[in-house]
Amino acid sequence: MSQSMTGLFKDGQEYMTTWPMQKQLNAIFPEYRVINATKFSIRVMPPLAVLSAFAIINFYGDSFIPQGIAIGAFFLSLPMQGLMWLGHRSNQTLPPALRAWYQEIHHKMQLQGVKVSQQTSKPRYKELAKLLKTAFSELDKVFTKQWF
Template sequence: MNVILVATLNSGYKFSQTWPKKEPYLLSFPQTGYIKLADLSLTVAPIIAFITAYLQLFYIGMDNLNTTIAMSLLILSLPVHGYFLLGKQAEADLPSGLRSWYREIEQQLQSSDVEIKQRVNLNKSKAHKLTYMDLA
């Protein structure tokens, strides 16, 4: 189970790095917003957890140390949860409408660039099961 969790987190992080973040995709796919939230939480969550712990310990004192640690760990777990969900989304099958759109994009890319042709040819071995990671 531990290996599956780490593999899913790694897949989610790779998915967030390969997914295009340009304007036309913001309206078409909800994954763009999820990726922005996961990336933002990765940078902001440690700061918020530290400030929360500091303020609680400063104003309430050491009496609520257990609550402070639990709240900080909860805040620190938000990016992990985001990348886990992105990893699950990256491994999900494409709907039929997106599969046909993927084929159109694949044909356009094959006629344009040699380096992209090699990437597309690598993905053809998985042609029976297209995922969101392939679309990215």
């Protein structure tokens, strides 16, 4: 599965906005923690990269420009790593146990009259995210509580 880097970043951003940020999912999936860390790093790391590079160059002098740039690049790479992980994860097919759970939730939502997308034979994490987001937004807490 060869995918471009920009495609991974785009998929990661879409997955980050699609995944339902519900605490019930925190114990089952790492996405909750990765998304929170990625959002935090998107906000904090660029200023920290500039500040750290500037501080190193200012404190140690011009001979440490390569080290300052390297540390700044490291800090800038952290949000990109989170987006890449999310993009890769969104395109992975669900393992058999999760696939059965996805199919069960999809079937029960159809029985409740919720309009859901067509079920695929090999669902990926991005389809699970869309289904869970729909479940949390369309169904009441009593109905979703049985799954978590």
